Amino acid sequence: MISHLPPGLIMIIAAIFLPFIPHFSRQIFMLAAIAFSAYGLFLGAGTHLVWNVLGFDLILYKADSLSLPFAIIFHLAAALNVIYSWHDRDWEQHCAALSYGGAAIAALHAGDLVSLFVWWEATAITSVFLILASGTERARKAAMRYLLFQVTSGVLLLAGAAVIASKTGDIRFTQMQLGNSATWLIFIAFGIKAAFPFLNGWLQDSYPEATPTGTVALSAFTTKLAIYALARGFPGTDALIWIGAAMTALPVFFAVIENDLRRVLAFSLNNQLGFMVVAVGVGTELAINGAVAHAFVHIIYKALLFMSMGAVLHQVGTIKASELGGLYKKMPFTMVCCVIGAMSISAFPLFSGFVAKSLTMSALGETGIVWAYFVLLFASAGVLEHSGIKIPYFAFFAHDSKIETTEAPIGMRIAMGIAAFLCVGIGVFPSFLYAILPYAIDYHPYDAGHVTSQMQLLIFATLAFAVLIRLRLYPPEVPSVVLNSDWFYRRLAPLVGIPILRFITAVWRVLLFQIRSFTIGIWDMFDQVMHSPLAGPTVCGKAVLIQVSLLALIFLILS
């Protein structure tokens, strides 16, 4: 019976009990809830739970070969987050993280647009507490902006679903074609959560403001849920190749100058999503496999990178590149895990990024869209720059920051160790990953030519970095803020909007004054006429005026 519940729902129910369970038992309880939820996946493909409401079939539990790999990795990410945050006695954050993961997993199994909307919004409402938990004014403001975007995404999804329901009566979540208002609304809803260009500001704005453990949870679910939704709803949509290519290339330039290393990772996350979006846009079986494989390994290595930076922040109290450096002897385990994450995201052979990204690049190569291929190749060098080199270099090497610290808590280290093990394990034995992809696959990434090509790209790009460092031409990190698309609504909109609003308010006030003066003038005129009658005093002037007006009105109506 328990297996027929939508996976994820158990985690949400379990989250309700967390405040009443003491610390250590709470962590065990959360892992048990995640295990129970994962047990539900053994029910296999098919539609397992349908609820008829107001004549609509809400498909609450539907599983297939696309939802399975996402469901596996979401459960794994939720479990890793529990281990990583083992030291944290704050039940609010655990409550938020567990229910957030549960909502995202439930969303994967929603077979209709209305159920999807419910879980889509649930991920927003639960996850915002991970940002608020930082307790700073900056975090509170970022959380509100985050919520605004997330809820807008949900509202657009609901609007699209409503239009489809009214037109066709069929709310099942299946493949859609862009071309009408409903599908465009849904596409933009997905695009907000997938951090499309100019819709991405919320990501880099809010994720780095969350707690060290909160950012790890945030990095796993929302954006990958959007990739899943795009892969189900819009595979083979040409526009996604353009959008995805822009997503891979543009964040590279922002990441290179960003000083906050968790924000660098947020830009990097955006860049990685671009690879997946391009793969969904290509839409062939190999490409969809590429998008799913990339999302799978990305969740692990991105979580690992955020975990390592979270560990540094937890121990040191800052994550600004300009204040860090030389921590490799103080936090050697964290450094090794960070380097493994960095090599995975850079797609070094024998690491997980290589076996996943190869699928997307091969699929893109087969289409013959050469420009997009080279944009992604360029973005690969960009990934190496900001995530492969900048993150470990400025945190653990660069210069001696004289910071005295020790290794991270044991829970953090265990979680990082597991994630690092998976990064290498999947890289060495990719067949385990390929076996759970949506389409059967016979792909061998370890071809001599392919490996040497990738090694040439990465080693010579690293050599460029080493040369720049030796020649002292690599720009130093400086305390700063990098303007991103959130600038449009944080600065430009108030800059332009407030004067416009002030002008409208001033005009409105003048208009009101004129109307008031005009009406007073009319009354004064009538008073003057009535108090100075031509034929001596009769009845009160205003009463006569009202009567005359009413009579005139009745006359007009009757005539």
Next chain:
Amino acid sequence: MTTPSLKPSDLQRLGATFFKLLIVVAIVLLGLEFLIHRHGVVGAEESFMFPAIFGFVAFLFIVQIGKWLRLIIMRKEDYYD
């Protein structure tokens, strides 16, 4: 628990070792270029050391554009406060 202290020369030595290692791997890759046939999506990709040149130039390009972008989109830390 005490952590090992960092001497100023440690990072320089580490950097020099890493640089030498990179040079060795780069030379090995150069040698392999004559032994292994690389496949490419387009003809240009199969030309001599193409990924190496592409990676090296792309990296320099990103850093250079980053330097220029600092002038345009970089603000003080309290910009939004």
